[in-house]
Amino acid sequence: MRTHYVVAWLLGAAACGAQSTKPTSAALAPMASSASSAQSQELLPDEQVQQALNRLTFGARPGDAEKVRSMGVEKWIDLQLHPERIDDPKADQLLAQYSVFNMKTSDIVRDYNMVQQLQRQVKRTDAKDSTMNKVETRQELIAQNPQLAEAARKAQQLTGEVQSAKLARAVTSDRQLNEVMADFWENHFSVFAGKGQTRLFLAQYDHDVIRPNALGKFRDLLGAVAKSPAMLFFLDNWQSAADSTQPTLAVRGGGRDGRAGLRPGVIARRPGRGAIGGFGGGQQLPPAVRERLQNATPEERQEIMQRLQQQAKRGLNENYARELMELHTLGVDGGYTQKDVQEVARALTGWTFNRQTGEFFFNPAIHDAGEKTILGHKFPAGHGEEEGEQVLDLLARAPATAHFITTKLARHFVSDEPPKALVDRCANTFSKTDGDIRETVKCVVTSPEFFSRSAYRAKVKTPFELVASALRAVNAQPDTTPRTAQIVARLGQPIFGRQTPDGWPDRGDAWMNTGAILNRINFGLSLAAGQVPSAQMQNWTQYTSLSTQPREQQVDGVVKSMLGGQVSPETRQVLMSGENPMLSKPAANDVNGMAVIDDSASTMMGGRADRQKGKTEPGKGFPRGRGAQIPGFGRPVNLQGLPQVVGLALGAPEFQRR
């Protein structure tokens, strides 16, 4: 079958040519002649508008191209580089609808603890009294306390709200480049919502850590991340303590520590025998810890004991220090050693946060006060928090960091393999401006390479970009429920759902595979069928006028507003007739050895087909399983007329690119 396919593919290549972006409209005809001129003129004016919109926004909304054209591309880019000059009332109103963004972190933590306590109570009751099940117990306890009910509701929705808000803002905000940059940095400084309590700090991370610094100085951003509870928790630095062999600041300074920090030396004398049994008496534990142990659930007890044991056995945690250099600053080939990782980790011991308020604080009692050597620089003994700041200074200003950050920016805005000359030039800007992100981004997005033919539509959209751009294309209203964000997860990129700290890949091949493309096509169909919350076709400005037009005008209208005005002749033909030049010929089918999918294919589908199966074959159906929590793409759809053109267009290869 495959051999035949290859033959057919070669035939196709010969017949159709390999150009996918060949302009079809007469207005764009001069392109071919301009291809040989200077790089800055490689793209036609309309293409420059498209390129700017594709890269500096999450896709054009209806009317955006006209706005950029009338303002001028250069001026529009400059405006986007200064989000503070753009009023954004829609995004502000939107944010007001999410309770998580209107709560203090300390309140979120308090609610969380309240709910944890409820779980504890339920578990205790449950253990004693088997006549009452957990749900009943929980409900009864909640019924007695409306405040608790509210806390439980909120605690459950934390991650969903943050995810929903991120997508809704990407769809709605007029400060589009700022949104793109927030997404870029949240991916660069990736944290995973599913690890422990990280999710409690996500709203703060998005709102107070990343966004205010998204186009500011890199050093400020790096510092804000280093002190954020989200990152401190996710990469374990909050519990990294001086090794028992090293002096701590508190010990050196005669125990001036006023906080409830545990002195590793005390714990270290007790070998970890029978953790809970062994420590159970807790005579040597601080009273606060003892009390916490007594009131803890088994799970919490576990966590506390684990922490104590870790501090006793091996205080230093290198996790953050390693990723700080490998992923956040120097890059994996940035010229640091394992010894540097250890030394940076030592310098950052004591950087932790208050578990009640989520606020950063420096704990001298667990800070390694010994001398360190980092990247060849001596850090003398006896220093505290400022030592960590100096390490961040050193890393933020290293040439390797300028190169690494600029490469990532150029990869994001220009192409998967960005031209070396561009990276070198803009890395120089980064260094010269002391890591000014705005200036560096400006260097990248106003470069000839940015407006080059080879960069045009060269990027494959991530699932997040795909969903946001589709919603923007049809002028969707923001969905404040988590449902649309769950579609992004279904497409393989759950928001704040990257488990590893490296963030999602920013290269096309990582997102293009068999399963991915299928889900993307199904998403487009489901959106066109009105199954995506908030994205009703009627909201699309052109819908009413186009729906009564002949097919050709509909295709033109869809191509113009969703595919940037340009599609390959093949795509256009399919949108027009649904006929494939090759596959529609019976002979071609024979050559391919492929049967055209007939209508019986609908029996293969989930949803309705599942239920039918359930009827005819009781007990043998397909339950939806764990994935049931992440919605599929609704019922199989049968699209006609304009929605059909839209569904095909959103599923087209051109729409997968930006």
Next chain:
Amino acid sequence: MNRRVFMKSGAMALATMGLNPTFLRRTVFAQDLLKGAALNGNARGKVLIVLFQRGAADALNVVVPHGEKAYYQMRPAIAIPRPVAGAAQTAIDLDGFFGLHPALSPFKKLWDDGILATVHAVGSPSNTRSHFDAQDYMESGTPDNKGTRDGWLNRYLAVKGTCDECKLHDGTSAEKSPFRAVSMTPQTPRILEGGAPSVAMNSVDEFTIRTNGTQADRIEALYRTGNADVVHAAGGEMFEAMKMLKAANPQQYIPQNSADYPRSPFGQHLRQIAQLIKSDVGLEIAFADVGGWDTHVNQGGATGQLANRLDDFAKSIGALVQDLGDRMSDVTVLTMSEFGRTAHQNGNGGTDHGHATSMFVIGGDVKGKKVYGKWPGLEPEQLNEGRDLALTTDFRSVFSEVAFKHLGAAKMDAVFPGFNSDQSKWLGVL
């Protein structure tokens, strides 16, 4: 010619020689025979099914050391009673010292048939008690190293062209199959993260274009334009894959040998893995997971919470083995959980996060009917940190042996970096 027909005739050929194919797989002859068959383009590949019990299953109540006095002392309320022949609710004796939890009764037949082995006191050398970190390590295959970006199954896919001799029915290499690695999960699991492609899906029937045939054709036409870029290529492959599935017709699938899969998500996922295996779509690595093992409270003994989880677990796997029948000679099922639980029961009739765990290895290649691994004992001084089953086997010893012997993996250093996969560390499970 259809590959499945080849398979049948291949098996028949072996049978007519008077040899049992399952037995043959373990002989030197079998390799030669299969190579011969491969030259004719009809070898079928090996399949590894990895099943993850997320939440830390209580190994001591799964494979019960009923010969240990300390076991009963530490678990007065939740211990599984010593085996009593013919009595339900007691451990199913395996070898006079270990027994299976009674809810694992479907495994007894597999044990007796010699295709099920268990490894005890195995797990991660990391002493983390965090579910997140421990799962991460077991899936990345690099304990205590958080820098690893890819999962070990993905590294295996990337370095080994395992199935040099494997051909699909159209003559292409099975490695190129879009279904070479399939995870029955909504998203690609950590263990399959990485450069080599894999497919994650909730169910086989989701793997289709959700519209009528005409429009599916139109969409296909969009991707069949002769363009060779990454988007068109992925689209083209996807339509190939869809047709492969359609030709295999898994929707009409009826399990064989009266296999009865539970209706649970786990059971249905295993059923679909069996479908894919029997559809000959080139499946080599399958993954599924099942939660509910974090039994801090009221875990129960011979009955109760854990027993219910085990019932579903064993019935699902039992149905899979039954359904696959002779095909099990090419299949290995490997089960795992991130760590074990405390040897003592806690104050809530449950157990807390522990250390070493147990695994099941099932399949025609398995030297079954044996509990592998050095038993560390349960006396206070034998416990890890005075509280958990101590670890005597690094999980990578088992993983690497399975990858090497069952799948024929090469470059073990690349699959398990930092682990010396020398054969002396292997337990001889295969």
